Amino acid sequence: MYKKTYPLSFPKDFLWGGATAANQVEGAWDADGKGLTTAEVVKKAENRRETTMGDVTKQSIKTAIKDHSDKFYPKRRGVDFYHHYKEDIKLFAEMGFKVYRFSIAWGRIFPQGDEKEPNEAGLAFYDKVIAELLKYNIKPLITLSHYEMPINLTLKHNGWSDRHAIKEFTRFTEVVFKRYRGKVPYWLTFNEINTGAWGFHETGAIDSDLNEHDQLQLRYQALHHQFVASALATKQLHEIDPKAQMGCMIARMQTYPATPNPTDVRAAQVADEQNLFFTDVQARGEYPEYMNRYFAENELQITMEPQDQKLLKQFPVDFITFSYYMSTVTKAGDKQKTVGNFASGGRNPYLEESDWGWQIDPIGLRVTLNELWDRYRLPLMVVENGLGAVDKVEADGSIHDAYRIDYLRKHIVEMQEAIRDGVELIGYTTWGPIDLISASTSEMSKRYGFIYVDQDDAGNGSLKRSRKDSFYWYQRVISSNGDSLE
Numbered sequence: 001m002y003k004k005t006y007p008l009s010f011p012k013d014f015l016w017g018g019a020t021a022a023n024q025v026e027g028a029w030d031a032d033g034k035g036l037t038t039a040e041v042v043k044k045a046e047n048r049r050e051t052t053m054g055d056v057t058k059q060s061i062k063t064a065i066k067d068h069s070d071k072f073y074p075k076r077r078g079v080d081f082y083h084h085y086k087e088d089i090k091l092f093a094e095m096g097f098k099v100y101r102f103s104i105a106w107g108r109i110f111p112q113g114d115e116k117e118p119n120e121a122g123l124a125f126y127d128k129v130i131a132e133l134l135k136y137n138i139k140p141l142i143t144l145s146h147y148e149m150p151i152n153l154t155l156k157h158n159g160w161s162d163r164h165a166i167k168e169f170t171r172f173t174e175v176v177f178k179r180y181r182g183k184v185p186y187w188l189t190f191n192e193i194n195t196g197a198w199g200f201h202e203t204g205a206i207d208s209d210l211n212e213h214d215q216l217q218l219r220y221q222a223l224h225h226q227f228v229a230s231a232l233a234t235k236q237l238h239e240i241d242p243k244a245q246m247g248c249m250i251a252r253m254q255t256y257p258a259t260p261n262p263t264d265v266r267a268a269q270v271a272d273e274q275n276l277f278f279t280d281v282q283a284r285g286e287y288p289e290y291m292n293r294y295f296a297e298n299e300l301q302i303t304m305e306p307q308d309q310k311l312l313k314q315f316p317v318d319f320i321t322f323s324y325y326m327s328t329v330t331k332a333g334d335k336q337k338t339v340g341n342f343a344s345g346g347r348n349p350y351l352e353e354s355d356w357g358w359q360i361d362p363i364g365l366r367v368t369l370n371e372l373w374d375r376y377r378l379p380l381m382v383v384e385n386g387l388g389a390v391d392k393v394e395a396d397g398s399i400h401d402a403y404r405i406d407y408l409r410k411h412i413v414e415m416q417e418a419i420r421d422g423v424e425l426i427g428y429t430t431w432g433p434i435d436l437i438s439a440s441t442s443e444m445s446k447r448y449g450f451i452y453v454d455q456d457d458a459g460n461g462s463l464k465r466s467r468k469d470s471f472y473w474y475q476r477v478i479s480s481n482g483d484s485l486e
């Protein structure tokens with residue numbers, strides 16, 4: 001019989017929350033035995049539209065290692081979540097969070113990446129964070145690697161470009177899965193794994209001295225190692241903690257053809273494939289033919305060991321997650337450019353953009369959710385979404401961030417529509433529920449938070465936390481399970 005009903009709104013156990021990354025909030029970069037990580041050697045940008053995440057050379061790393069301050073490396077100071085986690089989690093609980101996505105700094109657990117034994121002090125820190133979350137019934141959703149790895153693995157093996165990284169990573173994952181068994185229902189392997197096609201910040205592999213072909217060769221090889229590591233981590237998790245689930249995570253780049261000209265339509269399809277390749281491998285468990293063709297035509301050779309393809313097939317992820325900030329436009333003949341915090345694609349005349357040139361497109365989120373659901377039929381989570389903006393603190397200390405509320409509201413409306421379309425969307429964690437250091441520019445003044453942190457771009461400030469208007473708004477959104485969006 002034809003079913004006449006459809007879901008009207010968010011499921012009652014919908015996971016509302018927020019997301020951060022260790023290197024953008026924790027600070028305490030050299031505390032309690034922690035080793036330096038790749039994120040902490042990237043210099044801050046001098047101009048806010050520029051990203052420096054790929055400008056890394058052996059020499060720049062050496063200079064960074066000798067420099068023991070955080071002046072040029074703001075990710076070393078974050079917003080001192082390391083010492084404020086209780087206060088911050090209390091504020092998340094006050095907003096009614098059901099889930100908190102954060103990452104473990106690999107370098108806290110294995111400071112050099114290749115020790116035989118983990119650093120107990122690092123494990124103890126995340127024990128405390130997890131206990132604090134569980135105290136408020138907030139489910140931890142942990143990213144195992146959010147744009148960082150111990151810098152020693154870059155210096156010794158050039159990061160993920162060497163298969164050796166798989167061994168070190170899975171030693172790290174085994175330790176944390178065992179330690180936090182029964183406490184963490186959701187894990188993600190690599191943050192925005194697709195951005196590894198753009199270099200160092202994700203692969204931990206220095207490639208700025210290579211020509212374009214060799215860069216791609218190195219990056220896709222590194223990504224292959226990450227795919228295998230992800231499959232092995234999924235296997236481990238299911239063995240160690242059978243109730244826990246593993247997800248993958250991409251930066252979803254919704255793209256539209258610049259015109260109805262079939263050449264533009266086809267170009268947009270190709271651009272889309274470059275994005276979906278990553279979920280195809282991690283969710284369907286195999287390299288798609290369109291990428292095999294791309295590799296062949298571009299003379300790229302992925303070296304695999306005999307068991308790799310079997311592992312990918314045997315251990316796909318349980319759910320799919322993605323970040324969504326913007327959409328872009330693709331025109332045939334234009335060189336495929338990266339978008340978002342890595343540069344910008346074509347302009348869409350129908351969309352407004354943020355102060356950083358990110359094109360705001362809530363409907364694109366609905367389009368994306370439908371596409372991903374149609375393609376994979378796996379539960380989906382939007383694990384990053386938000387507006388980076390400059391906030392003004394009024395004389396009485398209040399912060400009226402109506403622009404942020406407006407951005408988030410429009411995206412939530414489209415998520416609700418996607419649920420009505422039949423998409424199985426299980427959670428939403430906004431990016432940076434507390435102000436943090438920007439990934440691309442290392443600025444502080446590009447703020448995403450519901451919670452304001454008193455710190456400027458140079459690191460001056462009291463670090464005092466305060467509630468913005470959006471704090472109370474998101475609290476109402478969560479308590480009404482998405483019904484009250486005004």
Ligand code: BG6
Pocket residue numbers: 021024147191192251323341384388431437438439440441446
């Ligand atoms: C995502 C990253 O790409 O975008 C986050 O996963 C990042 O780490 C977020 O912070 C926003 O980008 P930015 O450059 O504004 O911090």
